[in-house]
Amino acid sequence: MKLPELRIAGLKPSLPIFQGGMAVRLSTHRLAAAVAEAGGVGIIAGTAMTARELAEEIRKARALTKGIIGVNVMYAASAFAELVKAAIGEGIDLVVSGAGFSRDMFTWGRESGTPIVPIVSTARLARTAEKLGAAAVVVEGFEAGGHLGTDESMKKIVPEVAEAVSIPVIAAGGIVDGEDIREAFGLGATGVQMGIRFGASEEGNGNDRLKQAYVDAGADDIILIKSPVGLPGRAIRNAFTEKLAEGRVPAPEHCSKCLKVCSQVFCIREALINAQRGRLDDGIIFSGKYIEKVRDILPVRDIIGRLTSRLAELPAPPPFKRPLVRPATAT
Numbered sequence: 001m002k003l004p005e006l007r008i009a010g011l012k013p014s015l016p017i018f019q020g021g022m023a024v025r026l027s028t029h030r031l032a033a034a035v036a037e038a039g040g041v042g043i044i045a046g047t048a049m050t051a052r053e054l055a056e057e058i059r060k061a062r063a064l065t066k067g068i069i070g071v072n073v074m075y076a077a078s079a080f081a082e083l084v085k086a087a088i089g090e091g092i093d094l095v096v097s098g099a100g101f102s103r104d105m106f107t108w109g110r111e112s113g114t115p116i117v118p119i120v121s122t123a124r125l126a127r128t129a130e131k132l133g134a135a136a137v138v139v140e141g142f143e144a145g146g147h148l149g150t151d152e153s154m155k156k157i158v159p160e161v162a163e164a165v166s167i168p169v170i171a172a173g174g175i176v177d178g179e180d181i182r183e184a185f186g187l188g189a190t191g192v193q194m195g196i197r198f199g200a201s202e203e204g205n206g207n208d209r210l211k212q213a214y215v216d217a218g219a220d221d222i223i224l225i226k227s228p229v230g231l232p233g234r235a236i237r238n239a240f241t242e243k244l245a246e247g248r249v250p251a252p253e254h255c256s257k258c259l260k261v262c263s264q265v266f267c268i269r270e271a272l273i274n275a276q277r278g279r280l281d282d283g284i285i286f287s288g289k290y291i292e293k294v295r296d297i298l299p300v301r302d303i304i305g306r307l308t309s310r311l312a313e314l315p316a317p318p319p320f321k322r323p324l325v326r327p328a329t330a331t
């Protein structure tokens, strides 16, 4: 099949594939640059970095590729504005905001000419984002890894959003192989965002023990946890999630106030850093729902090569038909 052309403001990646931002420090310059170099959009996850660290990551990615590099910052982060402005100051190609967005980020985008791409989980929010000036939306369903903004499937939400907006729609959540990508295009998406497939790559910035945990995990190991951010999170069951479920994880002694709102039941930042560093028994291993399809740690070049070869073999999906507007029933 021929891939759709993804255009986000003036940006034209040669492949309509975003690598999802993965904090804390799982998608850093090396992964983002490898994806950008292969023709996709590489995303550095800025959440829980300092502005200086994020700027440094952007410079390192730029030194490795001339491809498209974006940043992802979670709106829930206290340093959201500071990090987004730092990325814009470095001339980042686009900004993705996770788990919410603010009105003023669109002003920062407009003033600097930086495309702003919020992650949304409803058609209503997608429409609001478009009105505020979003250049595209990532539509993330329940199948995604990390914090979840919905309990609905990407397969239900993507067609609703594609119907509701005229900006590009990038589907995310549970997309691992060529068949998944084809299906997303058939639902009205013109791009896809993939998280865990790229997290489990050679260039992914997690410790080898973390990557091995991805490869070893089966469908039964996937659970939902209650994150102190106030959202559910999709993760791999481990000693830490068992302790959490039994209420045996002590509340943090120190708090850096890294989140705008936090229940402080446990420190999610520390748990994610532990996982990234391979201290898995004290860490939260965020993961997409279909981790069982990820069976090997590959270089990004090979992941993208396999995806594009498979897509070339597959027939085009049936054309996306906008759902018929139901006439109001007379009462």
Ligand SMILES: Cc1cc2nc3c(=O)[nH]c(=O)nc-3n(C[C@H](O)[C@H](O)[C@H](O)COP(=O)(O)O)c2cc1C
Residues within 6 Å of the ligand: 019, 020, 021, 022, 023, 024, 026, 045, 047, 072, 073, 074, 097, 098, 099, 119, 140, 143, 144, 145, 146, 147, 172, 173, 174, 175, 176, 193, 194, 195, 196, 197, 199, 285, 286, 287, 288, 289, 290
């Ligand atoms: C380990 C991990 C960390 C993540 N961190 C973030 C993040 O910092 N910001 C964000 O918007 N999404 C985050 N996500 C979501 C991904 O960017 C992506 O949208 C999602 O994982 C897509 O689902 P998939 O993993 O099934 O492909 C994270 C996902 C994982 C697995």
